[in-house]
Amino acid sequence: MDGIVQFQRHDLVWLSDEAWAVVLQTAAAPDMLKQWQQQEWPAVVTRRHPQAAEDEVCIGFPLPPVDGNKPRFAAIVKAEHIAVHQSALSLHTVLVVAPANWQAGLQNLHQQALLAGIKLRVYGSLAMQFLTGQNYLSATSDIDILFRPFHQAQLRAGLALLQEFQQSLPLDGEIVFPGEAAVAWREWVLPADTEPEFNQQRVIVKDMHGASLRTRQSLLAHLPAAELPC
Numbered sequence: 001m002d003g004i005v006q007f008q009r010h011d012l013v014w015l016s017d018e019a020w021a022v023v024l025q026t027a028a029a030p031d032m033l034k035q036w037q038q039q040e041w042p043a044v045v046t047r048r049h050p051q052a053a054e055d056e057v058c059i060g061f062p063l064p065p066v067d068g069n070k071p072r073f074a075a076i077v078k079a080e081h082i083a084v085h086q087s088a089l090s091l092h093t094v095l096v097v098a099p100a101n102w103q104a105g106l107q108n109l110h111q112q113a114l115l116a117g118i119k120l121r122v123y124g125s126l127a128m129q130f131l132t133g134q135n136y137l138s139a140t141s142d143i144d145i146l147f148r149p150f151h152q153a154q155l156r157a158g159l160a161l162l163q164e165f166q167q168s169l170p171l172d173g174e175i176v177f178p179g180e181a182a183v184a185w186r187e188w189v190l191p192a193d194t195e196p197e198f199n200q201q202r203v204i205v206k207d208m209h210g211a212s213l214r215t216r217q218s219l220l221a222h223l224p225a226a227e228l229p230c
Contacts, residue, residue, distance in 0.1 A: 007057050007079070008180050009208060010088040010123040010146055011045040012131070019081035026075050032063055033073065041132050042084075043075070044123070048208050052076050062124075064134040088146050091120040094130040099137060105169045106143070109161060116157040121146040123173070145173035147185065151224045159189055174206070178222040181214070182206045188216065 007013070015023065020037050023029060043059040052058050056076050063071040091110050098106055113120050124144030125136040145162065149155035155175065162171055162185055174182040183203050191198070199217040 007045045007085065007208075008087075009045060009047055009182065009206070010121075012042040012086050012088065013045060013057065013059060013082045014040065014042050014084035015077065016081045016083045019077040019083075022077055022081070023075045028073075029075075030063065030071065030073055033061060036061060039132070046074065047206070047210060049074075049076065055079050057082060062128050062136075064128075064132070064136055065138070088121040088123045089127050089130065091122050091145070094122050094126050097130045097137075098126060102143070102169060105165060109165045109169070112161055113158065116154065116161070118147065118149070118154060118158050118161075120158075121148075142170045142172035145171055145185070146176060147173065148176045149223060152220060153225070155220075155223060159185060163189060177219045180207050181219060181222075183219065 015037075024033060024037070043061055046058045046060045048058050055078060057079050058074065058076050061073045061075075063073065065071075091106065091113075095103065095106055095110070110120065122144060123146055125138075125141045126143055128134070129136040147158050147162070149158055158175075162173075165171060173185060175185045175188055176182045183205055187203050190201075199220065200215050202213040202215050203219075205212050205214045205219070
């Protein structure tokens with residue numbers, strides 16, 4: 001199982017010919033996957049399905065929207081048949097394909113995050129448009145941000161930035177805590193009457209094996225209470 005631990009939700013993987021042979025033979029595989037293979041576009045790592053063996057990785061293909069629908073196709077491949085594997089794209093990388101009305105705000109968000117020692121990553125429609133050149137973005141698209149804090153001060157700083165910039169950008173996405181426990185950042189910041197009550201509220205946590213309810217305090221316990229650099 002140790003070889004599979006490295007694969008996390010939203011990671012990008014490029015498949016070998018052996019993996020593509022399995023994917024294209026899967027029942028109901030859409031025709032567009034042949035173009036996916038020809039263009040050497042990546043798949044996205046998803047949470048593990050119960051039927052997946054220990055040496056297999058669950059992946060998904062977020063296909064371009066059709067008439068407002070977002071078709072997706074899932075498959076399971078051998079870890080040894082994955083040719084290239086990397087984390088989700090950095091925010092800075094995908095800026096080139098962001099709509100003009102997002103450009104200044106996203107650049108500013110990126111710069112302020114860097115000043116706080118925070119590297120923001122992106123998944124979802126904006127990432128897929130950059131990776132494939134296909135039309136994923138629309139007037140109703142969100143910007144899915146992936147944020148991994150290393151300590152509690154960084155968590156507070158990152159959340160403050162996301163809340164500030166959501167006034168002008170359609171920001172969405174997840175905070176990823178140690179152990180790859182992910183929480184929608186919008187849910188995390190929902191207010192409570194008092195701080196103790198806030199920390200004891202339960203939030204939906206997603207990881208490689210599914211979803212569960214955990215208190216904010218149980219997640220904060222995995223982050224040291226460090227301070228940001230001056």
